[in-house]
Amino acid sequence: MGRAPCCDKANVKKGPWSPEEDAKLKAYIEENGTGGNWIALPQKIGLKRCGKSCRLRWLNYLRPNIKHGGFSEEEDDIICSLYINIGSRWSIIAAQLPGRTDNDIKNYWNTSLKKKLLSKQQKEEQARRASWFSVKQEMKRETEEYWPQQQPPLMPLTSTSTAIPHSMNSPHPYGFSYVEAHPFSVLSPAFSISPINNTYSQVGAPFQGLAGFPGELIYSNNQQIFDGMEGFYGTDNMVVGSSSSAESSSWGDIYSLGFPQIVSGFEACQQSTPQVSTYDEQHCTWAA
């Protein structure tokens, strides 16, 4: 058996509110308050409306000090920042913006702000890729110059690799990880370079690099990959590895603009059994 309806649907008016209805509702609430019972309220004032509809009308339109439209740059920044950190929790976001309703912010985000943010991120990502490309070339040069012949073939520096900045709580907060984006099903090795200390390490046994070559060698398990993204987007709430909710798919939309290979790769990775590459010292090769 389904849930009982909150009101008699047959005798309830729907659609836009008339000025008379607005006036009745506003006058009553200003004089008596809601009484903590929205369901009973329309009957008390003779409105053929659902209690939920009255509540919505009051909260989103009739309530004093409501601001409509004309969002400022500062408000945009607050909304974007909160959305990135907590997702579509509109009521929480609205609580940070006096005079704004959750419905208003939700509409504004869906119609304007999302597009604005995404285009901004695309531009920033283009600029970032351009600057990281030169760093990658420098790394390749240094690798070829310093790395001894007998060492493992550490990092296939190819056109598909991607650089990701570290988070502030990373051991090397000002460095970045270098991730081979494809294929993700075979977890590819990755570099993580730090200007802070000049040592190499790797997941599993420590790896002794050459003195003076700054960085560390890691393998791209999920944690390492998303360590960089976490710092980049300023969130520590992101649950990596859980993509079943609608919320996380919207996160994917945002993230994919910044790191399209990583998001698509991560999704592919989730669907496959993770494999860890190991180095065969005898044959000087990596094997999955």
Place this chain on the structure above:
DNA sequence: AAAGGGCTCAACCGCTCGCTT
């Protein structure tokens, strides 16, 4: 001037949460 496609935003729907009995 008219058509139609896109956009905005008020309102609805259905779900979850928390309180009460």
Place this chain on the structure above:
DNA sequence: TAAGCGAGCGGTTGAGCCCTT
């Protein structure tokens, strides 16, 4: 403890407006 109920929330819809052709 479980069921019932209302409040609150986020997703979605659709009427009306605006802009382009």
